[in-house]
Amino acid sequence: MPERFDVIIIGAGPAGYVAAIRCAQLGMKTACVDKWLDGNQQPVLGGTCLNAGCIPSKALLESSEIYEQSLEGYAAHGVDISGVKLDLSAMMARKDKVVAELTQGIAQLFRANGITFCRGHGKLISSRQVSIENGGSQARIIEASHIILAPGSSPVEIPAAPLEGDIIVDSSGALNFTKVPGRLGVIGAGIIGLELGSVWRRLGSEVILLEAQEAFLMMADQQISRDALREFGRQGLDIRLGARVLSSQIKRGKVEVQYEDASGSHQEKVDRLIVAVGRMPNTDKLFTAETGLALNEWGYIHVDDQCRTNLPGVYAIGDVVRGPMLAHKGSREGVMVAELIAGQAASVNYDLIPSVIYTHPEIAWVGKTEQALKAEDIPYRAGVFPFAANGRARALGETTGFIKVLSHAATDRVLGAHIMGPQASELIACATVAMEFGASSEDLALTVFAHPTLSESLHEAALDVEGQAIHVAKIRTKK
Amino acid sequence: MTTTIKVPDFPESVTDGTIVAWHKQPGEQVKRDEPLVDIETDKVMFEVPAPEDGVLEKILEQENAVVVSGQEIAAIRPLSGSEAAQAAAPPTEPADNHEEPVITPSARKLIDEQGLDPARIKGTGKGGRILKEDVLRHQGVIGGGEAAPEKAEPPVAPPSPTPAPEAPVPASPRRAGAGREERRVPMTRLRSRIAERLVEAQHTAAILTTFNEVDMQAVMALRQNYREKFERAHGVRLGFMSFFVKASVEALKRFPMVNASIDGGDIVYHGYFDVGVAIGAPRGLVVPILRDADSMSVPDIEKKIIEYSDKAKQGKISLDEITGGTFTITNGGVFGSLLSTPILNPPQSAILGMHKIEQRAVVREGEIVIRPMMYLALSYDHRIIDGREAVQFLVTIKELLEDPARMLIGV
Numbered sequence: 001m002p003e004r005f006d007v008i009i010i011g012a013g014p015a016g017y018v019a020a021i022r023c024a025q026l027g028m029k030t031a032c033v034d035k036w037l038d039g040n041q042q043p044v045l046g047g048t049c050l051n052a053g054c055i056p057s058k059a060l061l062e063s064s065e066i067y068e069q070s071l072e073g074y075a076a077h078g079v080d081i082s083g084v085k086l087d088l089s090a091m092m093a094r095k096d097k098v099v100a101e102l103t104q105g106i107a108q109l110f111r112a113n114g115i116t117f118c119r120g121h122g123k124l125i126s127s128r129q130v131s132i133e134n135g136g137s138q139a140r141i142i143e144a145s146h147i148i149l150a151p152g153s154s155p156v157e158i159p160a161a162p163l164e165g166d167i168i169v170d171s172s173g174a175l176n177f178t179k180v181p182g183r184l185g186v187i188g189a190g191i192i193g194l195e196l197g198s199v200w201r202r203l204g205s206e207v208i209l210l211e212a213q214e215a216f217l218m219m220a221d222q223q224i225s226r227d228a229l230r231e232f233g234r235q236g237l238d239i240r241l242g243a244r245v246l247s248s249q250i251k252r253g254k255v256e257v258q259y260e261d262a263s264g265s266h267q268e269k270v271d272r273l274i275v276a277v278g279r280m281p282n283t284d285k286l287f288t289a290e291t292g293l294a295l296n297e298w299g300y301i302h303v304d305d306q307c308r309t310n311l312p313g314v315y316a317i318g319d320v321v322r323g324p325m326l327a328h329k330g331s332r333e334g335v336m337v338a339e340l341i342a343g344q345a346a347s348v349n350y351d352l353i354p355s356v357i358y359t360h361p362e363i364a365w366v367g368k369t370e371q372a373l374k375a376e377d378i379p380y381r382a383g384v385f386p387f388a389a390n391g392r393a394r395a396l397g398e399t400t401g402f403i404k405v406l407s408h409a410a411t412d413r414v415l416g417a418h419i420m421g422p423q424a425s426e427l428i429a430c431a432t433v434a435m436e437f438g439a440s441s442e443d444l445a446l447t448v449f450a451h452p453t454l455s456e457s458l459h460e461a462a463l464d465v466e467g468q469a470i471h472v473a474k475i476r477t478k479k
Numbered sequence: 480m481t482t483t484i485k486v487p488d489f490p491e492s493v494t495d496g497t498i499v500a501w502h503k504q505p506g507e508q509v510k511r512d513e514p515l516v517d518i519e520t521d522k523v524m525f526e527v528p529a530p531e532d533g534v535l536e537k538i539l540e541q542e543n544a545v546v547v548s549g550q551e552i553a554a555i556r557p558l559s560g561s562e563a564a565q566a567a568a569p570p571t572e573p574a575d576n577h578e579e580p581v582i583t584p585s586a587r588k589l590i591d592e593q594g595l596d597p598a599r600i601k602g603t604g605k606g607g608r609i610l611k612e613d614v615l616r617h618q619g620v621i622g623g624g625e626a627a628p629e630k631a632e633p634p635v636a637p638p639s640p641t642p643a644p645e646a647p648v649p650a651s652p653r654r655a656g657a658g659r660e661e662r663r664v665p666m667t668r669l670r671s672r673i674a675e676r677l678v679e680a681q682h683t684a685a686i687l688t689t690f691n692e693v694d695m696q697a698v699m700a701l702r703q704n705y706r707e708k709f710e711r712a713h714g715v716r717l718g719f720m721s722f723f724v725k726a727s728v729e730a731l732k733r734f735p736m737v738n739a740s741i742d743g744g745d746i747v748y749h750g751y752f753d754v755g756v757a758i759g760a761p762r763g764l765v766v767p768i769l770r771d772a773d774s775m776s777v778p779d780i781e782k783k784i785i786e787y788s789d790k791a792k793q794g795k796i797s798l799d800e801i802t803g804g805t806f807t808i809t810n811g812g813v814f815g816s817l818l819s820t821p822i823l824n825p826p827q828s829a830i831l832g833m834h835k836i837e838q839r840a841v842v843r844e845g846e847i848v849i850r851p852m853m854y855l856a857l858s859y860d861h862r863i864i865d866g867r868e869a870v871q872f873l874v875t876i877k878e879l880l881e882d883p884a885r886m887l888i889g890v
Contacts, residue, residue: 342547343494343495343547343548343549344494344495344547345494345495345545408612410612410615410621411610411611411612411615411621412585412611412612413610413611413612436605437583437604437605437608438583438603438604438605438608438610438612439583439610440583440585440610440611440612442584442585442588442611443583443584443585443611445585446584446585446588447584
């Protein structure tokens with residue numbers, strides 16, 4: 001007799017585990033299935049985000065930034081350090097510890113909420129049943145009136161650079177190098193490629209990024225992308241745009257990469273190569289054909305705007321469905337679905353999901369880019385404020401970057417906020433909340449922000465929409 | 480021991496309801512089965528009765544709160560000995576409804592500068608907050624159509640009409656004696672749901688209407704001759720609707736396409752005749768169904784219609800009674816309509832409209848005579864019903880009504 005639950009969730013990543021916790025909070029008997037095993041072959045929760053994505057990368061970004069600052073940055077503060085050495089294994093151990101603490105934290109939350117964790121590969125075999133396979137043993141079947149699919153995504157592999165040990169790696173492998181590569185190639189200069197490239201550059205690698213697109217960071221506001229490209233170049237990241245990788249060979253422990261761009265064919269030899277060209281949804285072996293679960297034309301699970309699949313009672317959330325592949329988007333969808341199952345009204349506002357790039361300076365944005373407003377013919381005005389004019393930024397020695405606020409020309413409603421600079425990842429939350437409440441740029445201008453803070457730059461950028469920023473003089477041409 | 484009052488179970492398609500009215504206030508005595516609170520959903524109104532005698536101790540969800548099945552909304556405690564003997568406690572003061580809505584800083588600035596009354600400005604922000612753009616729209620500085628790209632907003636907000644342009648006067652106080660007031664009332668759930676379905680019907684089906692007229696002389700003579708006998712035998716009046724239902728059912732048998740509906744890529748021919756009869760209720764139109772109308776006699780039909788009318792007046796029609804239906808008859812004639820184009824009741828494929836009976840000069844056998852004439856309208860879904868069929872269907876109804884004996888002998 002298969003064990004019955006109110007809801008079964010396949011996947012314990014940020015979408016799945018959040019959905020599980022919310023379901024349990026709402027009183028449902030919840031089961032969560034996940035097959036992720038850590039380095040010791042032990043089951044861990046948290047999915048890609050905790051184990052091979054967001055968290056370990058942020059830990060390494062922090063550690064590598066501290067290392068680089070200690071080599072160059074502290075002298076300006078009058079702090080004279082000599083003999084700084086890198087202990088990479090200690091840095092990696094710290095990263096692993098951070099990950100372990102968090103995954104254990106989720107395990108505790110599961111226990112506290114009475115969620116049944118089922119270790120193994122979950123597969124949908126009917127719209128009410130999930131089979132759990134665990135190596136060779138007999139598959140176990142569990143049932144529920146509602147099933148949420150949250151299997152996540154995996155790095156895309158390309159035939160031109162198939163993964164090979166620790167020489168040609170994907171993002172997971174890039175978080176675990178045992179030695180700092182002398183020359184590091186990165187295929188893909190998107191968010192993941194830039195973050196990983198930054199980590200190793202700070203630790204001493206010469207980093208070359210090969211980006212197939214002609215434009216840099218196309219999804220971000222182009223003013224940010226332009227400034228970011230310049231800044232990263234200045235930091236030493238060799239970003240080559242319009243560069244399509246054709247093939248690669250491993251020779252004597254090094255990788256030779258052939259690529260072509262507008263100027264012809266080229267070759268580079270690197271010690272390690274990271275493939276960071278994107279991620280694809282984990283639909284393989286997720287469901288049997290008999291279930292009739294529908295995928296859309298790009299291979300994601302087809303869902304409506306409340307994450308319902310074509311099978312009644314079956315939902316799908318997170319990276320396996322349409323939308324930005326961001327942990328917080330998956331989490332929010334998990335909460336929405338839990339609440340829908342409980343009979344509440346719930347929805348996700350997909351227009352106000354913030355994006356962040358954890359380079360240095362950080363980049364973050366929410367809402368529409370300037371190029372999108374132009375393309376949609378929406379009349380707008382822009383207010384910009386550079387961190388160089390912000391007192392706190394100067395005191396921190398972090399003056400690179402700016403904040404841009406875009407508001408509707410007629411209603412003044414804030415339509416987009418774009419930040420490159422210190423703590424952009426945190427500052428964007430203020431803009432997101434304001435936009436959720438329909439704030440106009442004048443509302444931000446009329447709000448008191450503490451001084452001296454970085455957040456004041458948001459205030460000043462909002463003032464600049466009307467040309468009224470105090471700390472920057474804007475020459476406005478009369479119409 | 481306190482008893483909790485919970486929201487009753489909603490049917491599957493209904494996700495939540497709105498508390499419309501509390502009939503009792505905290506402190507008031509309630510009797511078993513006395514109506515306690517009205518909850519409105521997209522389709523019907525639920526009346527929750529008190530499960531036992533007692534005193535309403537507290538209300539957990541106020542009017543206009545959105546609630547879900549099983550949600551706790553009130554608590555009742557048993558009467559104490561002295562209370563049982565006492566008269567009911569006076570109701571508490573109703574909550575003050577005149578709080579000022581939340582206003583964003585920039586909106587506040589405009590309101591103060593221009594001396595406006597916030598109570599007259601419609602707030603479209605989260606939770607009804609008044610945004611800067613709401614004030615600008617109110618002042619006519621921006622039109623209703625120029626609003627910023629909206630994110631998902633509360634479904635009941637109607638589109639804003641362009642306000643009577645008040646010239647934006649910066650320094651002067653509010654205009655005295657404005658005689659061109661507008662009153663903005665959000666649509667009730669029921670109305671907005673009706674609106675939604677009607678628009679959906681128009682967008683989905685290819686709706687055409689064919690007309691004809693029927694000489695009601697025969698039916699009226701029947702009614703005249705047998706009025707008393709009928710009332711004595713069955714206890715209800717002999718109306719017109721039963722004739723129309725009978726004629727429609729007969730016609731539906733002969734033109735099965737009209738009794739069918741489209742479901743995805745399939746045409747579903749229903750093997751039964753559930754005829755909906757449109758009834759005007761205080762909160763809007765409802766269409767209760769006469770199930771298996773083909774096996775109902777004229778008296779059955781009349782009795783059922785009276786039953787539904789009473790229920791509709793009291794808002795007591797249940798979801799089951801209005802769901803389904805393969806054909807609908809609507810009568811605009813009672814309101815004086817001479818001719819109209821009814822809209823389909825999805826997923827049905829046709830609807831018959833009855834109208835006012837008017838004495839008109841018509842020609843019979845080369846002579847002008849005066850007959851009680853009624854225009855008939857049949858709106859139909861042209862995706863599955865051809866023009867010829869629709870016309871012939873309507874002609875069949877006309878002929879059966881003009882000579883009711885034909886229904887008896889099946890020609």
